[in-house]
Amino acid sequence: MGVFSTVLGFFGFGVGVTIGLVIGYFLFIYFQHTDVKHPLIRPIVELDTKSLESMLPEIPHWVKNPDFDRIDWLTKFVEHMWPYLDKAVCKTAKEIAKPIIAENTAKYKIDSVEFETLTLGSLPPVFQGMKVYTTDEQELIMEPSIKWAGNPNITIIVKAFGIKASVQVIDLQVSALPRITLKPLVPSFPCFAKILFSLMEKPHVDFGLKLLGADVMAIPGLYVFVQDMIKTQIANMYLWPKVLESTKEARWNSAC
Template identity: 50%
Template sequence: MGFVSSFLGVLGFAVGIPLGLLVGFFLFVYSKTKHVKDPVVRPISELGPNALQELLPEIPLWVKTPDYERVDWLNKFLLDMWPFLDTAICKIIRSTTQPIFAEYTGKYQIKAIDFDELSLGTLPPTVCGKIGSFPPKTQKYAHFQMKIEDY
């Protein structure tokens, strides 16, 4: 009797798991969601002042103010050069912080401070706009607005 009950238990498990997964899959695919609402799509001219204020931070500066210029060429350059810039910037960070860390090793029972891995990410920062001239003729500065997203 022990063999038969063990066999039926294994058979029930072997049949029950795939059958349960199949039923769960069909319930997931064919059930309608109850909490999802369709987004309200309207022209900007019909939006109220509060909705426009919520949208304003997402608009780049070169659209909001005429002083800023588009710098798509700089974004393309950053995208192409980012693996090399990332490596160079990380080396500069390491060489700058090693003397600072060396002051603290030995003190306060700290044996070592080191970076295991240092990276600025796979995507470069996006430059949204700039004020100034290249090369600087009348101005001695260029003001950039950057957007850094964490991916």
């Protein structure tokens, strides 16, 4: 009787989730506005005060904050290096995710989790300024302002209980203000022993999520819930004064 109840429970959960996704998706399509108009483009001098105030969050830090330096050269450098950085970052991400996936698949009795596609796309991040602190300690503190409206294609295939499902992340947008500290500074390459990373404010993360080809983020209420959950989780891990520490000196010496 217990096994029968468990099976019925799983069946009811699966049917309920499926019906909820379908109903939510069609409700979103039904209530979606059809009278979409092209935005009116005008010179800045013709905008009123309210329009100018709405543009303030999009203004680069180096414009509205004198402590931030303009670093267009770094954006151009990353733009030229992006095809190679894309492959390197994706390779590193797979290596980092491999033991984590192996641990969780065994824990939750999942058959396999594999990356079908993993690419960051053709659009590199943009550096909107950088603030550098001068201290009496043997350290270098930088705060780059980063915005990335990318077109990545991250598709994960999950197999469990004889069912195969695909999860795809698309249209990723990230806005963050990290603090990167190199300390202590040493007279041998790479001239620092540790990298300390933290976020000075909650990042903005926006993305599209497809489950079995359907846009899950189109379900009313789910988008806001996911946004708040991501911001909260990232803040709990990396928001200052919490720090992510990485030791680089040993890795550099071993590579040399």
